Amino acid sequence: MLQGLIKISHMHMTEGFFIKNDQTKARRCSDSPPPILSVRPSRALVDEAFEVLVENLAPVSPFTLRSLHHSEDGDDWEAYGHYFSDHSGRVSVSEDLSFGGTYSGMEPMGLIWSMRPVPGSRTGLRLRKKDVTTPMLITVSLYNGHEDFRGNSPLVSMVTERWYMGPGIQRIEISDEELRGGLFVPPGPGPFPGILDLWGGGGGLLEYRSALLASRGYVCLALEYFKTGQMKSTDMSFEYFEVCGLIHQKTKKPLIFLFISKEPDYENIQPAACVCVQKAYRVLKDHPQVIPDRFNKIRVDENNHQIWRDVGLALLKEPSMKVDVAKINCPLMLVNGCDDQNWCSVETADDISKTMDAAGKGHLLTRLDYPDTGHLIEPPFSPHCVAGNFMVYSSNEKVIQRYGGKTKPHSDAQDDSWRKILSFLRRHLYSERAKLST
Amino acid sequence: MDEKHSCVTLSVQPSRGLVDEKFVILVQNSFPSSLLTIYAHHQCEDGNSWHAFAHYTSDAAGAVNVSEDCSMGGTYSGVEAMGLLWSLKPVPGSKPGLRMRKKNVQAPMVVTISVYSSHLTEGFGDQVPLAGVEVERWYMAPGVRRIPVTEDGLTATLFLPSGPGPFPGLLDLWGGGGQLVEYRAALLASHGIASMALDYLTCKYTMETGKIVEQDYFEMAYKFLQKHPKVLGSRIAMLGLSLGTSVILKMAVHSQIMKLRCAVCVSGSHVQPMDGFLKEMLDYFSKNCGNTRFTKDNEVVWRDLLLPIPIDLSLKVDVGKLQCPLMLIVGEDDQNWCAYESAMDMKGMMERAGNSHLLTLLSYPNAGHLMEPPYMPHARVSLFRDMQSRQKMMVLWGGQTLEHSRAQEDAWRKLLVFLRKNLYSGVKSGSSSLSNL
Numbered sequence A: 001m002l003q004g005l006i007k008i009s010h011m012h013m014t015e016g017f018f019i020k021n022d023q024t025k026a027r028r029c030s031d032s033p034p035p036i037l038s039v040r041p042s043r044a045l046v047d048e049a050f051e052v053l054v055e056n057l058a059p060v061s062p063f064t065l066r067s068l069h070h071s072e073d074g075d076d077w078e079a080y081g082h083y084f085s086d087h088s089g090r091v092s093v094s095e096d097l098s099f100g101g102t103y104s105g106m107e108p109m110g111l112i113w114s115m116r117p118v119p120g121s122r123t124g125l126r127l128r129k130k131d132v133t134t135p136m137l138i139t140v141s142l143y144n145g146h147e148d149f150r151g152n153s154p155l156v157s158m159v160t161e162r163w164y165m166g167p168g169i170q171r172i173e174i175s176d177e178e179l180r181g182g183l184f185v186p187p188g189p190g191p192f193p194g195i196l197d198l199w200g201g202g203g204g205l206l207e208y209r210s211a212l213l214a215s216r217g218y219v220c221l222a223l224e225y226f227k228t229g230q231m232k233s234t235d236m237s238f239e240y241f242e243v244c245g246l247i248h249q250k251t252k253k254p255l256i257f258l259f260i261s262k263e264p265d266y267e268n269i270q271p272a273a274c275v276c277v278q279k280a281y282r283v284l285k286d287h288p289q290v291i292p293d294r295f296n297k298i299r300v301d302e303n304n305h306q307i308w309r310d311v312g313l314a315l316l317k318e319p320s321m322k323v324d325v326a327k328i329n330c331p332l333m334l335v336n337g338c339d340d341q342n343w344c345s346v347e348t349a350d351d352i353s354k355t356m357d358a359a360g361k362g363h364l365l366t367r368l369d370y371p372d373t374g375h376l377i378e379p380p381f382s383p384h385c386v387a388g389n390f391m392v393y394s395s396n397e398k399v400i401q402r403y404g405g406k407t408k409p410h411s412d413a414q415d416d417s418w419r420k421i422l423s424f425l426r427r428h429l430y431s432e433r434a435k436l437s438t
Numbered sequence B: 001m002d003e004k005h006s007c008v009t010l011s012v013q014p015s016r017g018l019v020d021e022k023f024v025i026l027v028q029n030s031f032p033s034s035l036l037t038i039y040a041h042h043q044c045e046d047g048n049s050w051h052a053f054a055h056y057t058s059d060a061a062g063a064v065n066v067s068e069d070c071s072m073g074g075t076y077s078g079v080e081a082m083g084l085l086w087s088l089k090p091v092p093g094s095k096p097g098l099r100m101r102k103k104n105v106q107a108p109m110v111v112t113i114s115v116y117s118s119h120l121t122e123g124f125g126d127q128v129p130l131a132g133v134e135v136e137r138w139y140m141a142p143g144v145r146r147i148p149v150t151e152d153g154l155t156a157t158l159f160l161p162s163g164p165g166p167f168p169g170l171l172d173l174w175g176g177g178g179q180l181v182e183y184r185a186a187l188l189a190s191h192g193i194a195s196m197a198l199d200y201l202t203c204k205y206t207m208e209t210g211k212i213v214e215q216d217y218f219e220m221a222y223k224f225l226q227k228h229p230k231v232l233g234s235r236i237a238m239l240g241l242s243l244g245t246s247v248i249l250k251m252a253v254h255s256q257i258m259k260l261r262c263a264v265c266v267s268g269s270h271v272q273p274m275d276g277f278l279k280e281m282l283d284y285f286s287k288n289c290g291n292t293r294f295t296k297d298n299e300v301v302w303r304d305l306l307l308p309i310p311i312d313l314s315l316k317v318d319v320g321k322l323q324c325p326l327m328l329i330v331g332e333d334d335q336n337w338c339a340y341e342s343a344m345d346m347k348g349m350m351e352r353a354g355n356s357h358l359l360t361l362l363s364y365p366n367a368g369h370l371m372e373p374p375y376m377p378h379a380r381v382s383l384f385r386d387m388q389s390r391q392k393m394m395v396l397w398g399g400q401t402l403e404h405s406r407a408q409e410d411a412w413r414k415l416l417v418f419l420r421k422n423l424y425s426g427v428k429s430g431s432s433s434l435s436n437l
Helices: A002-013 A022-029 A208-215 A236-251 A287-293 A309-316 A345-358 A407-437 B003-007 B183-189 B204-209 B215-227 B243-254 B278-287 B339-353 B401-424
Strands: A036-040 A043-045 A051-055 A062-070 A076-084 A136-144 A156-163 A170-175 A180-185 A194-198 A219-224 A274-277 A332-337 A365-370 A387-392 A397-402 B009-013 B016-018 B024-028 B035-043 B049-057 B109-117 B131-138 B145-149 B156-160 B167-173 B194-198 B231-241 B262-266 B326-331 B359-364 B381-385 B392-396
Touching: A036 A136, A036 A156, A043 B016, A051 A062, A180 A208, A194 A208, A208 A219, A332 A345, A332 A407, A345 A365, A365 A407, B009 B109, B009 B131, B024 B035, B156 B183, B156 B215, B167 B183, B167 B215, B167 B243, B167 B401, B183 B194, B194 B215, B215 B231, B215 B243, B231 B243, B231 B401, B243 B262, B243 B278, B262 B401, B326 B339, B326 B401, B339 B359, B359 B401
Parallel strands: A043 A156, A194 A219, A274 A332, A332 A365, B016 B131, B167 B194, B167 B231, B231 B262, B262 B326, B326 B359
Antiparallel strands: A036 A051, A062 A076, A062 A136, A136 A156, A170 A180, A180 A219, A387 A397, B009 B024, B035 B049, B035 B109, B109 B131, B145 B156, B156 B194, B381 B392
């Protein structure tokens, strides 16, 4: 695997090279000192920040720093910022200001979160890593100039690795008839708190968040509860019980069973804590059936992208369509984007809050509502996707859904919410255990 | 299920780092003021196991920060952020004379770090730790390319930094043990220098003909770098340890082909017959082998082979004629070469010749011969195969672990500054204020 890793680095470097160019070598041989670019750490987890520093530049001159990533789907993503070197010939992305590009101002991680497909790419793209056992490779390069930077060859560049899986994390594939998913287990003796990670209506199996949570000390199961484009009636209660037994078998490590109860009836499931990003917890037995019936509520924006948030609003008015959150007995955290165009997250959260307050459970609820933030609140520094391709399972139709959000506030929300989610999980799954076990 | 086991978290940041980068080890959520042992374990490529451990007491919040807290004992004591690496020792029952050296630089060194309850000194395998993580230590930064070199009769490996280049270049020479040792060149490439590790004792030419290479072999290596499209021909340095130093000093002063931007010589000497080159050098050492001493444990001490430093200029390189900046790194407890005495002699020669502004001299008390990149375990003694006699013997290198490890860290940092200053600057610069003597 590691041999392959170095090969990939090889291939990706070609876009950063200029082909063996005698003129350039002659120019360089005239003893001009080359710039020095460093990205630290050069290998990091995706939720860790890095420092990009360039030295040995001509003083007080315009430069552009650009990041480039070639995705698994074959698309190129980039971000860039325009800088001026200081009197000592130095540019520090952590300390200096970008004067334009895909981000501006002092943005230490702008080269990652502001990435977007390069001009000329396909539309509706979303950057999501499927193979989490290998890192994302990002090439950071420095160019002369600002607006005209693309006409020049890079002066210097560096490859940096961004990992979803920390060292020693074990990935176990779960593929039974009933249950499909990826189980991620941290190194060490355990036992670890467990997390069941569920994605949304897009279906398919996305493991990156689970891998990252495992890297933060949790056994995490990314559960594929229905396949992309396929309708499957899922008996959620049955699956929870299966998951519990499965985790124990696969890891052979004792697990904290606070998370899942022995009762297969899901109304009695007692998770130690629950985090819901974007959607209120409203999985219903016939959920896949419900949405298509409400398709008349779908609006379309000026780009012909579908806005689905009104579908949810209509559902909120029907009590039979809602999980009775008054029965929730564990701490619940809701993370919402105020500009969510896909689901009416804020209105849903209001509804949940009202119901829980009325039942005297309001103290269990934590809410984070982020302004100008869209639907897809991902781990930090993930590029913001304002509208993306989506396969409608009932009709097999490919549409572009609008998710909402403005890039900068959305990226800030991703960064902030992740840290708050981690501390919420730590508080309820790690620290509280001493209390709970006495 | 023991509740105590469930709470403790252990983190190492960064979890993937370069071999010369520091990390921060944090234990959290343990019971306040509890006795803890932090344990490191590494199985190296040849199958041997190494370990290190340190005793801590958690604070009132139940935390331990290895960078800030004091180890009360173990394989190191005091506040030592990187102690769990440099104090690694072969586990009890291992063969004697082991030395840790990475062969495959494309894969990381993996170290398991765990935390145990109470202060343990043994039996780590029998107990279940409270928590454990894995840490990767890399010699190669992402994007660094490893290129085996066999053209022009060379036996070498070139490491190119990430990026379009071209880059300053460096020739990396090791000592009398021979072989093609790549890890230092890989690490230097991770710092932006196109570095070529050169095998000059067990190279293809010598293995096939039985003859020792001559000056032109090194000049060929230099020319290879000079004409390489990714290397800046006017910015080439040489770095050598032990016998490598002897080669570099001779070439730096006498080669018509090599125009070095700067040179770094570690644990070596300028004493060698001026008439001739490598073969004559090796013959000269053999001739003096009567000066070999043995410790009470029968370890070989070779430091007297070149002592006393001759006055005769036909027996040492006239560094007064040197025209490029030179950094000398020596351990004052070097039991293998008289590096300290040689450095003092070289300093005197350069002062008299008026070119001592080119000299940066780093001399470390209680450091031994094997001055390597930082945080790697110190070997005071190890099994060494002498290239000439082909015999394996236990050789005393010298150095006390704590001071030697500190010296390695300091020397490496200064070496990088020296190389950056001379290879990356706009004007040719002399020595900086890095000298400590």
